[in-house]
Amino acid sequence: MRKMPIERRLLTGHLGLVYLFLYGPIVVLIALSFNESGLPTAWTGFSMEWYGKMFANEAIRRAVVNTLIVAVCSTVIATIIGTLLAVGLERLRPNAVLEAFVFVPMIIPDIVLAIALLSFFTLLNVTLGLHSIIISHAIFNIAFVCVIVRTRLKNFDKSIVEASIDLGAGEVRTFWRITLPVILPGVVAGALLAFTLSVDEFIIANFTAGAGPSSTTFPMQIYAMIRFGVTPEINAIATIVIGFSFFLVLLSQRLNREAAE
């Protein structure tokens, strides 16, 4: 084997350190979720016990169901509105102010958005619950979906829309049969991101959920549990969430790659 030049080796070493820094804690967490003793200090043997306990926990199960309801509903709303917003913005003359307003919900701190939403709901006398979390999540997700769909629209050959009209299709049919299928990978990627963001979102949900277990989402549940210390059960939950997120990322990358071909 030929010896690598020193710069190459240093770079490789640096890359290794970066990955270690990123994934070290996560690997530890995954390992601990299979630790029989349940203590972070010593490895006593492999066990699936904590996974069993977790699945048996009624509060966790309910929180997961709540989170799925919130994530699915807010994703559907955000995907529809965000996609239409992107298509609409693309048709307008370039307008920097309008563009900036789309980005704002992505950039402002969650805590600010959370307070704003809470004040807004209170002002309108909206009772808090899952529905208010759904609306809140939809709001920032619209921005994310819109931005992702727009990148897809940037490479979109607008003459195919004219070609469709030239061949006798109206605007609506052109959207369903030409525009939407072509931008679909972007729409799906946006939806996946929206779903992931919603599943993982804590601050806004915590502010807009109201009281009671009926509107406690999964991150809120973990937060509640962690106040009594990190239990191995939480490690098991976290491991499943990591696996799920990984799957979603791979899926969206694959969709983007297929779209690029």
Place this chain on the structure above:
Amino acid sequence: MSVLLQIDGITKRFGPITAVDRISLEVKDSEFFAILGPSGCGKTTLLRVIAGFEAPDEGRVRLAGADITELKANRRPVNLMFQSYALFPHMTVFGNVAYGLEMEGLQGAALKSRVTEALAMVRMTDFTARKPSQLSGGQRQRVALARALVKRPKVLLLDEPLGALDRKLREQMQIELKRLQQDTGIAFVVVTHDQEEALTLADRIALLDRGRIVQLATPRELYDKPVNRFAADFIGLMNFIDGTVVGSAFDAPGLGRLPAPNGVADGPAALAIRPERVRLAEITDGTAISGQVEGAAFLGQDVIAHITVPNLARPIVARLAAGHPLSAKLARGQQVWLNWQADQAVILRD
């Protein structure tokens, strides 16, 4: 032949720019019509007005006697082949061609036979299941053609149809386009900036400059009798000699009287002569002007020679058939005599 498409005083402005300025023209049944001009001359805008993608500010568009100015693009019996072809990337070749017929409500066997027929017309029957990304540029163009032709439009509009193809393929497609036009009997209106393309394809050409028609004529007329310097310069190669018309003779300063057609009113003018009309000789035959060979290039079928003439700013370009006795022995610095027939030169006023 009767008039099929009538463009009547069309004007289209974009803000302060007048892209199309009071253009009127008529396209006849089964005619191959070309709209030719440099980029920015308004030809594409005019095409889009005919297709229905741009509403004109003034003027009317009539098709087979009916006013279609207000008709939406999707209701016009006119189809456009886009410069980029604009094939639907998510559909197969078959799907692309079938799309327009589906919009008419055609289904099943009738749809299939019409699509197959159209694909056979452009020799793409073997590619029905392919996606556009799996086709070459030439194949994509054939599909785009089939997609537009399958609707049996009254007029087929083509936006720079050969622009994206390499030279060999262009020549092949030129012949193919001409054949398709004759087979279908559909009137073709092609927009192009390529004068050669317009000359070979079209029955008639409208030459545009800055939103207006400069000349509307057959290719032969346009080539032989350009109406002004722009038209003469845009089509093919042309030599210009500035001078004055005095008593129906053309005088160039420092060169004297040059062979020119009669019947032109007195005043300053330019004489225009095509390179292939310039005759070269080693000895004088009386009326000719003399110059020195600056260089000669062998092009296969013919030889292009640049000849510097005293008192002329630009050298005269002459084109000789490769079989011409002088063509093989033109040497730099050699003295030659130039001449041409009076009726083959054109006197231009502006």
